[in-house]
Amino acid sequence: MLDAAFSSEFNVNGRFITAEVRRRRYWYFDLPDGEGSKKRTYVGPVDDPEITKRVENFKDLKADIRERRKLVSTLVREAYLPRPEGKTGDIVQALAAAGFFRLRGVLVGTVAYQCYPAVLGVRLPSASMVTGDADFAQFHSISVAVGDQMPPVLETLRTVDPTFREIPHQADSRFTTQFSTRSGYKVEFLTPNTGSDNYGGRPTPMPALGGASAQPLRFLDYLTYQPIRAVLLHGAEVPVNIPSPERYAIHKLIIASRRRTDNDGTAKSRKDRAQAATIMEVMIEQRQSEDLADGFMEACDRGTAWQEAIRKSMSQIDDNIREKIQSALASGIRKLERNPAEYGLV
Template sequence: MQQIPLTYQTLYSELAQRSLDASFTTEFNIDGRFVAAEVKGRRYWYFDVPNSGGNKTRTYVGPVDDPEITKRVENFKDLKADMRERRKLVSTLVREAYLPRPEGKTGDVVRALAEAGFFRLRGVLIGTVAYQCYPAVLGVRLPSTSMVTGDADFAQFHSISVAVDDKMPPVLDTLKTVDPTFREIPHQADGRFTTKYSSRSGYKVEFLTPNTGSADYESHPTPMPALGGASAQPLRFLDFLIHQPIRAVLLHGAGIPVNVPAPERYAIHKLIVASRRRTDKDGTAKSRKDKIQAATIMEAMIEQRQTEDLADAFMEASDRGPAWKEAIRRSLSEIDDRERDTVQAALARGIQKLGRDPAEFDFGGAAATPKP
């Protein structure tokens, strides 16, 4: 894989910093003030703005123990939007560093939901749109063939949606600012709830949440108090994917600060879901795409010497139970021989460095006994 020159990696880091800074200047009115409040033993930042009735409107910002958020709270008065300069940075990263940018409608949808507060409320961008962020995050160019998509997926833990005590404006109204033909798609199991929205052209936006209980729950939509009237489709394995997400920037417009899954979790999750795709009209194609994305990220992390992070995620998933371990094993067995050998050998080394025995994870062959 071709490494992105350090100059452009530095530009991306600058863009990430300035984009997050700018999101504060545009989202929070200068007439308001930040306050810290304790909820269930943990302190959170909120933003209070006085209203015409002599009261105040309170907005959730994030945990006090998040150093990046607290730093921006402290420096709020000094932050200034610099959209024109950030647009230049995005243009440079796309044209000169050949980093991917999303298709126009995708970028507009993500930006609209970001401005509505989705990521501030600890939502996570997932799927192929999130995958487009990883070349800049990992510092390598990834194949563009596995970045094509016609929809956008967003996820949030139900517990977070309840706990933040704040909510977005109506999701449908937000999406209509991008395309007025967006409409709600009533859930098949219960038409009172909506987890998916579609435009006239067929572009789809879906909200998802982890299902950590019985598989029966996957047929029932979950109301999400923070998501502006949207519910979410429960999915197995999603809790692993969106645990401890990272910050990234989607290269659209002036840069959109987003939360995406950690790349190691994205890769392992793709191995799991690839083996469980139903062989319906597009299940095989999706499974193939899943495995390509997983193998590509794993190879990139290995090249960037992030093997231990990958091994840690691999062990966590494998320790979830036999079904998880078998799903990973099956997908690994179906990727290219050279890629599989590289990944298995690296995982074995990482597992050994983390104090476990690679033999526990059924690699087989030489991969289970890494060279010192």
């Protein structure tokens, strides 16, 4: 714990140096300030074995970060795995450092989709990865139970872009679930709505989220249940929590059918279906049909509204791809000792 605190206190862009004062040597930390000069911080005496040990460990950490940066660059350059747009990566990294993922938060939406190529070991279409926002989710019960909280979210976001501002919630201006920059980039916090639809339009206070509230959404409990660990290929890589790929794909089918039919909603529906179909095809090719079938059955078992939403989106996927997916789902269901006919499959 002391080593972790020591490492987090000193930026890896700086370096430790020694200086002699009154015939005794001391450790100092120099950090460039971006304006051609540097800030010097006192650390402690060189002859203190605990301090010197942590300085040496920090050097190892710094070397490791350099290696991880090289690895990320190699994966992006030679394996053609996606790197998020710079601001997006910086935002996810800032929230990760602030403790969001440690507090069991989950990265969702298209930024999460950008992590699946590394998870699945394949390239995915770049057209489905374009986004101008970032979405983060946490269960309200977890936010209450963890007994810990992030530093103020607005301050954290402003370390990335000082123009970030709170957007008061339309239903209750005392609460904020969205933050936006002057250029229009948005960060939103979400939470599952597992109660009445009456709560869908009201912001939910989230004790762990550093002053942010969250927008309750239907179906989000399915998406964020049992997330997996992954990395976002940004900087020296950012450890994140994301939905399992089968839940991400099935959830995209559900919400695609529920988008509004205006121009923007129609485009988002197409993007949702494209992401869902791509992930399902990859899972089928990698012989993960049982995992996909398990996620499919769980969603269908939640009721007719879920079944109809999935059916509607599946009907709008290219015929050949849809037949491939349905055949694999039926096979996976049989392997799980269930009857595909119960789920509209033969």
